[in-house]
Structures are given as C-alpha cells and as structure tokens.
Amino acid sequence: MGTVKSHVEGTTLVVERSFKAPRELVFESFSSPAHLEAWWGPAGWKTDIRSFEFEPGGTWHYCMKCVDKDQGDYFGMESWGKSTFLEIDPHSRIVYTDAFSDEAGNVNPELPVMTITNEFVDIPNGTLLVSRSEFTDAAALKQVVEMGAVEGFSSQLDRLDTIVSR
DSSP: OOOOEEEEETTEEEEEEEESSOHHHHHHHTTOHHHHHHHOSSTTEEEEEEEEOOSTTOEEEEEEEEOOGGGGGGTTOEEEEEEEEEEEETTTEEEEEEEEEOTTOOBOTTSOOEEEEEEEEEETTEEEEEEEEEOSSHHHHHHHHHTTHHHHHHHHHHHHHHHHTO
16 A cells, blocks of 8 residues: 556556545545645645636636755745646546646747546545546656656655545
C-alpha cells in the first residue's frame, strides 16, 4: 500500500496509488471543498478554494500557496488552477479538464490543459486510485512532467492517505 506508480501511455500520464480506505471515502475526498482543502497540493502548500460546483459543467477554481519557509524560493508563491467537471459517476469515476489560471479564473494559454480521469477501484483492504492525465501532445506531457507533476501529485496523495487511513 502507499507507493505511487506512474507510467506514460502515448500522451497520457497514468498514476496509480492504493489506499487502506473504502472507495466511497476516497471518492468523497475528491468531491467536497472541505476535504480537498485538507490535502490538495504538495506538502508545504495550502489550498484555498474560490469556487467548487461538483456537477458536469461545473467549475472548480483554486489557489495553492507555498506556506513552508523551508521551500526557499517557492515560499509565498501562488499557483492558480481551474477545472471543469465533464463526467461524475459517484464513488467510481470523475472526469475533468485541468488548466493553469490566474486569480480571476482566466486560463493561461501558455501552459498545457489536461483532461483527467480519476477511477476509484475496489481492491482487497481498500481502494486503488487510477488517475489518467491526457495531454494534447507529447511536448505538453513532457512540460508538465518536467515541472514536477508526478512528485507533486505523489506528495498530495501521501497527504490524502494520512487523512483517509485514519
């Protein structure tokens, strides 16, 4: 349990991690602002959710801010994101677009937009999360991987595990 596995399939980054928690609980962690604010973002970052409409067509606008002085130049830095939910299958699947944005919610055209599919699968003693991030092309995928996306997401999932395994 607990190890993040990742690999690339064409222009899709696949990240998998198991949790010793029921599928419903892991799904709920992705579907409410209060839960997301408790774990979304890498260690040392705090997430503030500006808007969250958990329904197809609804948007999620948030800011991650580095609050850890030990992270040097990152301390005080903000990263805004905006997502649009495309499909929600309760306790089993969430599909959404994920983009970098500004404080007003305008999407940054210079950074990749991903389509993310999170699947929640029952396994013995818990849940397997399979997260697929689809990019428009290999260059966009490489750009996000080089920005530390896998490490950042792994750190987030460690934070989530601490919460759901209680």
